[in-house]
Amino acid sequence: MKGIIKIIIFFFILINANKSIANTVNIIYTVDNNPITNVEINNEITYLKLLSKELQNMDDESLVMYASKSIIREKIKEIEILKYFEFGLNDEIVDQNLFKLISSLGINNISEFEKQIKNLNLSKKYIKKKIEIEILWNQIIFNKYKNSLSIDEDKIKNSLKDRLNNTKNEVEEYYLYEILFSPSSTSKIKEELEKIKNSINEIGFENTARVFSTSASSSNGGDIGWIQKNQLSKQIASKIENLDNLEISDVIDVPDGKLIIMLKDKRKLKAKVSFDEEFKKALMMERNKQLNRFSNIYFKKVELNTVIDEK
Numbered sequence: 001m002k003g004i005i006k007i008i009i010f011f012f013i014l015i016n017a018n019k020s021i022a023n024t025v026n027i028i029y030t031v032d033n034n035p036i037t038n039v040e041i042n043n044e045i046t047y048l049k050l051l052s053k054e055l056q057n058m059d060d061e062s063l064v065m066y067a068s069k070s071i072i073r074e075k076i077k078e079i080e081i082l083k084y085f086e087f088g089l090n091d092e093i094v095d096q097n098l099f100k101l102i103s104s105l106g107i108n109n110i111s112e113f114e115k116q117i118k119n120l121n122l123s124k125k126y127i128k129k130k131i132e133i134e135i136l137w138n139q140i141i142f143n144k145y146k147n148s149l150s151i152d153e154d155k156i157k158n159s160l161k162d163r164l165n166n167t168k169n170e171v172e173e174y175y176l177y178e179i180l181f182s183p184s185s186t187s188k189i190k191e192e193l194e195k196i197k198n199s200i201n202e203i204g205f206e207n208t209a210r211v212f213s214t215s216a217s218s219s220n221g222g223d224i225g226w227i228q229k230n231q232l233s234k235q236i237a238s239k240i241e242n243l244d245n246l247e248i249s250d251v252i253d254v255p256d257g258k259l260i261i262m263l264k265d266k267r268k269l270k271a272k273v274s275f276d277e278e279f280k281k282a283l284m285m286e287r288n289k290q291l292n293r294f295s296n297i298y299f300k301k302v303e304l305n306t307v308i309d310e311k
Contacts (some may be wrong), residue, residue, distance in 0.1 A: 029068070030309045031075040037237075044071045046120050047127070050105070054221060058207045062199075066211045070219070072308060073299075074133055080302050081136045084203035088131055097131045098124075138295070145294040149287060156282050164273055171230040171273060173266040174240060177205055177222040180215035182257035189258070193251060196260070205248065205262045214257070216292055222262070230278065231285055236261070249259075254292050 001245045029036040044067040055063065082088075099110075108112045114124055179196060183189040199208040209215075209222030215225050229237055236259075239249045243263040252259040 015169070027311045029072060029311065030307075031072060032079055032306055033081060036071055036074060036075060041067050041071055044057065046122060047130070048219075050117070050120060050122070052210075052221060054204075054206055055210070056209075058203055062203055062207060062211050065205075069211070074130065076299070076303055076306050077137045078133055079306070081133065081140065083141055084258075085136050087129065087132055087136075087248060090135060093135060094128050094132050098128060099134065100213070101127075101131070130254045141291055141295045141298060144298065145291065148294065149290050151283065151286050151290070153283070156286065157279060160230060160275065160278055160282055164275060164278065171269045173267050173269065174229065174232075174263055175226050176224050176240070177209065177262040178215055178224055178254055179205070179209045179213045179222055179260045180218075180254070181212055181260075182214060182296075193258070200248070213295060216295070217274055228278075228281075231282055256296050276300070 025040075026038045027035045028041060030036055043063070045063060048070065050061075050068060055066075058066070062178065100115045101108065105113075107116065117123065181192060181196065183192050196208060196212050201211065205213075206221030206223070209218050212218075213222055215222070229241070232240075236252060238254055240261055240263050243249060245263060245265055247263055249261040249263075252261070
């Protein structure tokens, strides 16, 4: 980002400032003439720390970069959403997702959650707006690309049969993290990869994913959880099956760009595998993978047509 040093210096002051200084409002960015202020970015930092305690260990420079990227991305989505939908009409599904969020944070009830966010100077309305933005963005993607989904069910069935025939009722699973990035040009691949590797060494894989990854999993530090080997493509499986825990894969070429995977853990489970259940999971995974790809493509298209200025 141009001028990021200026913003970082400003936020070093802001983060450590007394309350009166922190309440001073300054416009840091405009996104299609919609302002983003220092207060909004500070709130974003607070919100992101609420979602992930790991961010407590992130240095201020990386934290400001991550929060700035996050809120600019959200603002671009919000502006695009307003072309198709109104906010405030999706309370039921927003509340469902809010309860899932509260549960994932290990908070017992809504009252406890409201008390906690109040202490952080955040509001339930603020968080519900964020949830609604993601819901409506996903709805746009589904509406635009549902007829473009190309899922070869026979191919998935045949591949699944081959893999299950070799499992002998033993299921191998990997706990994976990912960083997805799209180099700005072919000549920049080596340079950008080196930047990511240096960042992993300095602030860890998860925080690097938050700063650099373009995948939807970036908000969770690249965490994609337990994945069965038979649900992975042969290309990806071959890159990670011989990794040790916490080891990082070579760069993998995927349709969205370049992918780096970290293996956190692996295990083998004795289980009676249901073909029908595994087939449903494989279909859902392929559907979500394609929708995520379309989401990235559409976002980049919208972003290119958005004027982002630093003040």
